[in-house]
Amino acid sequence: MDMITFAFRNVWRNKRRSLTTMAAIVCGYAAISLFGGYIADTYNSLQVQAVSGERLGHLTIFKEGMLKEGRLSPKKYLFNQEEMAKLKEIVSAYPGVKVVTPGLPISGIFNADNASSIFIGDGVVAKDLEILRGDLLAGYGGQIHQGMDTGIAIASDMGRMLAMEKGGLPTLITSTYSGQANAMDAEIVDVFETGNAGTNDKMILVPFEFAQHLMDTNGAQRFVVMLDNINNTSIAKDELQKKLVEAGLNVEIKTWRDLSSFYNQVAGLFNMIFTFIFCIVFIVIVMSIVNTMSMSVIERTREIGTLRSLGFIKLRIVYLFLLEGGILAVLAVGVGALISVVVATGIDLAKIEYTPPNSSAPVPLKIALNFPQMLITFALTLVLAAVAAVWPSLGASRKPIHTALNHI
Amino acid sequence: MKVITGQALKNIPNYESQQQPEHAPKEVLVSLQQVSKYYQLGDIKITALNNVSLKLYANDLVVVYGPSGSGKSTLMNMISLTDVADSGIVEILGSDVKQLNDSQQAEFRNKNIGFIFQNFNLIPMFSALENVMLPLLVAKVSKADARKQALEILAQVGLADKVNARPNQLSGGQQQRVAIARALVNKPKLVVADEPTANLDSRSSENIINLMRGLNREFNTSFIISTHDARVLNQIDHKIQLVDGNIVEGDK
Numbered sequence: 001m002d003m004i005t006f007a008f009r010n011v012w013r014n015k016r017r018s019l020t021t022m023a024a025i026v027c028g029y030a031a032i033s034l035f036g037g038y039i040a041d042t043y044n045s046l047q048v049q050a051v052s053g054e055r056l057g058h059l060t061i062f063k064e065g066m067l068k069e070g071r072l073s074p075k076k077y078l079f080n081q082e083e084m085a086k087l088k089e090i091v092s093a094y095p096g097v098k099v100v101t102p103g104l105p106i107s108g109i110f111n112a113d114n115a116s117s118i119f120i121g122d123g124v125v126a127k128d129l130e131i132l133r134g135d136l137l138a139g140y141g142g143q144i145h146q147g148m149d150t151g152i153a154i155a156s157d158m159g160r161m162l163a164m165e166k167g168g169l170p171t172l173i174t175s176t177y178s179g180q181a182n183a184m185d186a187e188i189v190d191v192f193e194t195g196n197a198g199t200n201d202k203m204i205l206v207p208f209e210f211a212q213h214l215m216d217t218n219g220a221q222r223f224v225v226m227l228d229n230i231n232n233t234s235i236a237k238d239e240l241q242k243k244l245v246e247a248g249l250n251v252e253i254k255t256w257r258d259l260s261s262f263y264n265q266v267a268g269l270f271n272m273i274f275t276f277i278f279c280i281v282f283i284v285i286v287m288s289i290v291n292t293m294s295m296s297v298i299e300r301t302r303e304i305g306t307l308r309s310l311g312f313i314k315l316r317i318v319y320l321f322l323l324e325g326g327i328l329a330v331l332a333v334g335v336g337a338l339i340s341v342v343v344a345t346g347i348d349l350a351k352i353e354y355t356p357p358n359s360s361a362p363v364p365l366k367i368a369l370n371f372p373q374m375l376i377t378f379a380l381t382l383v384l385a386a387v388a389a390v391w392p393s394l395g396a397s398r399k400p401i402h403t404a405l406n407h408i
Numbered sequence: 409m410k411v412i413t414g415q416a417l418k419n420i421p422n423y424e425s426q427q428q429p430e431h432a433p434k435e436v437l438v439s440l441q442q443v444s445k446y447y448q449l450g451d452i453k454i455t456a457l458n459n460v461s462l463k464l465y466a467n468d469l470v471v472v473y474g475p476s477g478s479g480k481s482t483l484m485n486m487i488s489l490t491d492v493a494d495s496g497i498v499e500i501l502g503s504d505v506k507q508l509n510d511s512q513q514a515e516f517r518n519k520n521i522g523f524i525f526q527n528f529n530l531i532p533m534f535s536a537l538e539n540v541m542l543p544l545l546v547a548k549v550s551k552a553d554a555r556k557q558a559l560e561i562l563a564q565v566g567l568a569d570k571v572n573a574r575p576n577q578l579s580g581g582q583q584q585r586v587a588i589a590r591a592l593v594n595k596p597k598l599v600v601a602d603e604p605t606a607n608l609d610s611r612s613s614e615n616i617i618n619l620m621r622g623l624n625r626e627f628n629t630s631f632i633i634s635t636h637d638a639r640v641l642n643q644i645d646h647k648i649q650l651v652d653g654n655i656v657e658g659d660k
Contacts (some may be wrong), residue, residue, distance in 0.1 A: 009533040306529040309490055310590075311518025311546040313511050401490035402481070405525070 003316075007323035010296070011331075017292055022332040024288040028281040029336030029381065030343065033374050035277060037344055037367035039270045042356075044368055046267070047230070050260035052133045053195045055103070055122060057224035058233045059240065060259060061087065064250045066221070075177040078219035083249060087223055090243055094236065096228045101128030102220035104211040108174030110154075110204065111183075112162040119158070119172070121204035123211020132226055143190050144205055151189035152210070157201035159191045166191060172206070176216035184214050196262065285381060289388035293325055297392040304396050305404025317397040318390055325389025326382060333378045344369050436502070437598050437630055438464040438487050443496030445482050445653075456482040458653040459496070464632065466597065469624045472634040473641055474650035480634040481602065483650065487632060488521055488600040489513050501597060518546050522591030522629070526603035528583040530575040536562060536586045537571040543594045561589045564626075565619060581612030588619060592627060601633040605640055617643045 011018050050056050062070070066077035079087065084102060091100040104123035109116050124132075126144045133143075145151045152172075159165055168188040176182050186206065194200045212218055227236055237253050244251045257263060297304070304317055312320075344367035352365040396404065445457040456479045464470065464487075472480050485491035486498050489505055498505045501520055508516060522543075523529075530539045537558050544554035562571055565585040575583055584604060591599050601620070605613035617640055624631050633640065641647065649656050 006533075013533055302527075302529065303531065305490075306523075306525070306531070308514065309488070309517055309521075309523045310543050311514050313514045402485040405490065405529070 003320060003323055004327075007320055007327055010300075010320070010324050011327050014296070014299075017295065018328060021288045021292040021328060022335070025285050025329060025332030025381065026336040026339060028285045029333050029377060030339045032278055032281055032377055033337065033340035033369060034343055034367055035274060036373050036377075037340070037369040038365075039274055040370040040373075041366040041368035042270065043263075043267060045363060046260075046263045047256070049195045050256050050263050051226075051230070054260065055124065055129070055132055055224060056256040056259050057099075057101075057132060057226045058230055058256055059225040059227070059237055060254050060256075061091070061223040061225065061240070061244070061251050062221070062254070064252045067252065067254070070221075074221070075217070078177070078217060078221055079223070080219050084220055084223075086247060087244065087249055087251070090247055090249075091223065091225055091240060094240055094243070096232055096236065098226040098228050099128050099131040100223055100225045101125045101132065102208060103222045103224055104208060104215060104217070104220055106172075106174055106206065106211050106214055108172060108214075110158070110162065110202075111171040111173060112164050112168065115162050117158065117162055117202065119202050119204050120199070121152075121172075121206055121211070123206050123208040123214075125208045129205070132224065143192075144207055145189050149207055149210055150184070150186045151207065152186045153190035153192050153205040154188055155194050155200045155203040156191050157197075158203065159188070161201055164188055172204075172214060174214050176214075178216060180216065182214055182216060184210065186210070282380070282384065286384050286388055289325060289328065289385050290391070292328070293321060293389045294392040296324070297321065297396045301396055301399065301404050301407035305399070305401050305407065308397075308401045308404065314397040318393045321389045321393035322386050325385040329381050329385035333381055337374060337378075340369060340374070343367070435466040435597075436463050437466050437500065438462075438632075439497070439499040440486065440493075441497040441499075443486060443493045443498055445479075445486070445491070445494050455653045457486070457493070460653070460655055461496075462648070462655060464598075464630065466630055467624075467628045468646060469621060469631045469644055470633070470646040470648060471640060471644045472632065472648045472650060473636065476636075477652075478650040479653040480650055482653075483648075484600055484602050484632070484634050487598070488523065489517050518543055519594060520596050520598060522594065522596040522599035524584070524587050524591050524599060524601035524604045526606045528575070528580070528587045528607075530583055530586055530590075532575050535572045535574055536567060536578065536582075536589075539575070539586055540589045540593050543590060547594060558589070558593055561593050562586070564623075565589045579612070580608050581615060584608060584612070584616050585619065588616070588623065592623060592629060595627065596629060599629055599631045601631060603635055603637075604633060605635065605637050610639065613637065613639055614643075 051058060063077040063079060070077045079102070088100055088102075091097055102125065105121070106123060107118070107120045110119040124144070129144065144153050154164060159168075162170075164170060166188055169185060170188065171183055171185050173181065173183040192205070194203045206214070208220075225236070225240070227233065233255050237255055241251070241253050307317060308314070347365055347367050353362040354365055355362045440460055440462050442459045442461055443457055444455065444459055447454045447456055460479075460483065472483060474480050482491065486493055487500070489500065489508075492506070500516070503516065505513065530536075531542065534542070537555070540558035540562055541551075541554040544557060545551065549557070559568075559571060562568060565588055567582060567585055567589070570578060570582060575586070578586065591601075599620075604620070605616055608616060620631050620633070621643070623629065633644070635641065
């Protein structure tokens with residue numbers, strides 16, 4: 001009769017109570033795991049949206065001061081041809097860089113056949129855009145053709161609003177960097193979803209050279225860098241910053257998280273909700289275990305006295321209850337993990353769609369179970385179960401044996 | 409065991425043994441010298457044992473009796489190391505129990521003292537066999553040896569066919585037999601039985617007392633039994649009577 005077997009049998013001594021406690025742990029653990037998985041998938045989606053959808057890449061390189069004062073004197077903070085060539089050469093040589101591509105923002109009036117609207121847009125290199133968007137955004141549109149200088153893509157809500165679709169021939173009117181009005185005819189070659197309700201009625205993508213002509217410049221406002229591994233973002237940022245400054249380029253580099261305020265806001269909100277739910281669920285779990293273990297200790301006080309009279313030392317009594325709490329937690333968490341996997345798979349197979357706040361299109365509801373987080377939750381549950389078991393058993397083990405034996 | 413309490417000495421709180429065992433020298437198992445124990449009940453201080461002195465020797469059977477509140481249980485607690493005296497010296501097998509720490513006391517109880525309780529106190533989740541194996545496993549005897557020894561002693565108490573039964577599948581008498589087997593399996597020098605027949609019918613009670621008497625002879629183990637039960641008193645020769653925490657009569 002080893003202690004684990006002894007503890008295991010004791011767990012099933014009061015089946016109803018143990019099962020009720022386990023049910024509380026199972027539900028709590030599954031709720032935390034599934035919500036954690038939902039958040040993880042949301043973060044993944046937001047990350048894809050920021051990196052590829054908003055074309056932030058992993059890193060964006062600006063001229064120093066661009067983000068602070070670029071709106072006041074944008075021309076001052078453009079990279080010239082020489083700087084562009086040097087920067088591209090240095091960054092392209094950095095290990096793990098998939099693409100480094102220039103960008104130029106544009107804005108102005110989008111003049112359709114019978115109506116006009118404001119637009120914001122980006123001048124992008126078509127072949128680089130394909131790499132930047134990758135396979136993850138396939139089906140969402142947004143490809144401009146290589147070799148077609150005037151081919152542009154517009155956001156779907158903008159197209160609906162202005163009754164424009166593929167083949168449409170709008171005119172884009174802007175103010176150049178030197179303050180002159182400029183206009184260029186374009187042809188709509190694609191319609192896309194920005195994924196963001198705030199930009200889906202005004203966003204356009206144009207070829208980089210088209211944007212340069214429209215803004216009457218041969219420079220670029222920024223360079224977007226896509227790495228082969230997002231986890232290297234911070235290292236690459238620091239090292240590229242150093243290399244570029246050493247090469248005489250006065251730049252500042254921002255990560256996609258620095259620039260995606262939407263990601264940061266959503267992440268902040270979800271983290272707060274998750275922490276709140278996590279705390280509530282854990283309080284319920286701890287109280288359930290404390291209640292079960294306390295009841296168990298009280299009911300078995302005489303047995304504790306018997307075991308001590310047979311030669312059990314105090315610590316062995318505590319160890320026994322520790323094991324019982326641990327077994328309860330391990331079994332419940334195991335079932336909770338299993339239920340989480342089944343529910344997550346079920347949701348995945350059901351192909352449920354929903355439209356998140358500020359989103360321009362429905363997205364699939366997915367649960368990306370976060371196994372490291374589940375493991376941490378498991379460890380925390382185990383520790384709390386142990387504490388919940390030790391607390392009452394320590395008190396009972398300290399009772400004089402004759403008092404414990406006479407407990408009613 | 410010879411109870412060295414001398415003649416009946418009513419109302420004499422400090423009592424020293426005067427009588428020696430018949431076949432001296434016998435090993436002294438328990439020696440209490442001027443032992444007192446008090447309990448606080450609100451503002452009232454209750455004297456459970458009042459300067460009690462006695463010696464118990466190896467290989468005998470003695471019964472402690474007296475009315476409720478006379479100090480029987482307290483005396484049994486002192487002898488079984490489940491409570492500590494407020495004053496006086498308690499020596500079990502030559503060891504001053506005050507010198508033993510908690511772990512040493514636990515080991516001492518495991519190896520030298522068997523317990524039989526009024527309510528049997530078997531572990532409900534264990535079979536009869538596992539209950540009897542428990543003290544051996546605590547003493548770190550291998551599982552195979554513990555099983556073998558437990559089976560032997562269960563056979564000796566007449567429960568060879570009940571080894572796999574859980575306590576709730578056994579009668580009161582059978583449960584107490586399991587408890588006796590558990591108390592004896594480590595071959596202790598002393599078995600402390602607290603009201604062992606209180607929850608048993610007459611027949612079971614007689615059987616249990618006869619069993620303990622037989623085992624006392626067979627195992628050379630001393631038994632000290634506290635009881636209210638006149639049937640037990642009538643079957644055992646050596647007696648200690650307690651009244652108000654004092655030994656008032658011994659070795660009739």
